[in-house]
Amino acid sequence: MLALPAVDRAAQELQEHALALGFDVAGWAGAEVPRQVWQEYGAWLAAGRHAGMDYLETGAWRRADLSSSLLASQGAGQVLALGISHAFAAPEKPAGGVRLGRVARYAWTPDYHAQIEPLLAALSDHARRLGIRARGYVDYGPILERDLAGRAFLGWRGKSGMLINTELGAFVTLAVLITDLPSSPAAEPGLLYPEALHPDRCGRCSRCVQACPTQAIGDDRAIDARRCISYLTIEHRGPVDWALRPALGDWLLGCDICSAVCPWTQKAGAVASRLQPDPELAWPDMLGFFGLSERDFLRRYQHAAHARPRRKGMARNALTVVGNLAGRLEGAEQIRPLLALGCQDPAWEVREAVAYALGRWQDWAGLEALLGDSDERVRKAAQRGIQGGL
Numbered sequence: 278m279l280a281l282p283a284v285d286r287a288a289q290e291l292q293e294h295a296l297a298l299g300f301d302v303a304g305w306a307g308a309e310v311p312r313q314v315w316q317e318y319g320a321w322l323a324a325g326r327h328a329g330m331d332y333l334e335t336g337a338w339r340r341a342d343l344s345s346s347l348l349a350s351q352g353a354g355q356v357l358a359l360g361i362s363h364a365f366a367a368p369e370k371p372a373g374g375v376r377l378g379r380v381a382r383y384a385w386t387p388d389y390h391a392q393i394e395p396l397l398a399a400l401s402d403h404a405r406r407l408g409i410r411a412r413g414y415v416d417y418g419p420i421l422e423r424d425l426a427g428r429a430f431l432g433w434r435g436k437s438g439m440l441i442n443t444e445l446g447a448f449v450t451l452a453v454l455i456t457d458l459p460s461s462p463a464a465e466p467g468l469l470y471p472e473a474l475h476p477d478r479c480g481r482c483s484r485c486v487q488a489c490p491t492q493a494i495g496d497d498r499a500i501d502a503r504r505c506i507s508y509l510t511i512e513h514r515g516p517v518d519w520a521l522r523p524a525l526g527d528w529l530l531g532c533d534i535c536s537a538v539c540p541w542t543q544k545a546g547a548v549a550s551r552l553q554p555d556p557e558l559a560w561p562d563m564l565g566f567f568g569l570s571e572r573d574f575l576r577r578y579q580h581a582a583h584a585r586p587r588r589k590g591m592a593r594n595a596l597t598v599v600g601n602l603a604g605r606l607e608g609a610e611q612i613r614p615l616l617a618l619g620c621q622d623p624a625w626e627v628r629e630a631v632a633y634a635l636g637r638w639q640d641w642a643g644l645e646a647l648l649g650d651s652d653e654r655v656r657k658a659a660q661r662g663i664q665g666g667l
């Protein structure tokens with residue numbers, strides 16, 4: 278067997294070091310994004326399917342070509358795509374509080390950025406010792422991680438739009454290490470071989486598309502954020518379209534449905550070993566979103582994805598969940614305090630959301646009281662609640 282060139286040996290060592298540090302999968306891909314991927318991304322943006330995430334548009338030109346932006350002076354050649362599982366077993370609900378809403382798995386662990394960054398820093402240090410310039414990113418910055426991971430042979434883009442790995446399923450947090458290594462087309466797929474695309478293993482399955490409660494997944498394996506519960510509960514500011522609210526179900530933060538129903542996820546099981554879930558993040562007390570200043574809320578959740586929608590976003594989400602649980606809870610005792618706090622909330626978006634919840638619970642007295650609210654948007658919502666959400 279021919280000896281690998283020195284550059285390949287260094288790349289292989291870095292890949293092995295990534296796995297030793299705790300990443301579940303690692304593979305190499307070229308830094309330059311293929312034209313087709315870039316065109317698809319541009320079309321997705323042009324169609325407005327990124328909803329209010331304007332920052333995706335602003336940084337779009339940089340996403341096109343990592344080689345020209347991230348290791349500016351020297352140029353990036355190869356990227357080590359990395360994945361770490363967040364397929365946790367569900368932790369038990371903590372005692373006390375009102376814990377009725379579901380949180381997407383990735384948010385069960387205290388800030389995964391903070392947990393993955395030290396691994397990337399250790400990997401960058403190791404790269405430096407091997408004479409490689411490197412820079413790590415995890416879920417921020419101008420990176421098309423799923424494209425890179427697909428070209429690095431870590432998996433394929435499923436019909437859900439998520440990266441699917443045969444061993445880990447869909448619950449994978451992606452990160453990348455951008456390096457100045459040159460490419461080497463002689464090596465194996467996933468190891469300095471930028472053209473290797475993982476085969477599509479979706480076959481005739483379309484469980485994710487059928488299970489999505491808001492029909493957010495397109496035929497082109499791309500998600501329309503304007504309809505996706507993840508976007509609506511995390512990134513969207515202000516009231517959610519009333520027509521979509523019932524489909525949000527009991528999702529308080531994010532949505533796991535399309536990933537959870539995937540047969541590859543189910544086959545993998547609870548494989549997360551490096552990251553650990555925190556029951557207080559998996560089952561937050563919804564009362565804790567009320568009666569706090571935005572600043573105190575951010576201090577409380579500073580290491581969690583829960584901080585992203587901010588306090589008023591989480592309070593809004595909690596009230597949507599409360600509304601959607603009408604007819605599904607034994608009694609209203611648990612949710613009464615939430616409705617009362619919602620009616621008194623300083624943020625109009627939260628009082629707007631309580632009108633939806635009151636309408637679903639047919640609390641006409643509560644809605645009558647909201648008709649006297651100081652904000653016209655809340656009064657309109659109360660009227661709508663009285664009319665059955667029309």
Ligand code: SF4
Pocket residue numbers: 488489490491492493494500504505506507532533534535536
């Ligand atoms: S995360 Fe939920 S709402 Fe979004 S596409 Fe998947 S199933 Fe649909």
Ligand code: SF4
Pocket residue numbers: 435436437438441478479480482483484485486535538539540541
């Ligand atoms: S649920 Fe089925 S169609 Fe969807 S990503 Fe998984 S394998 Fe593919």
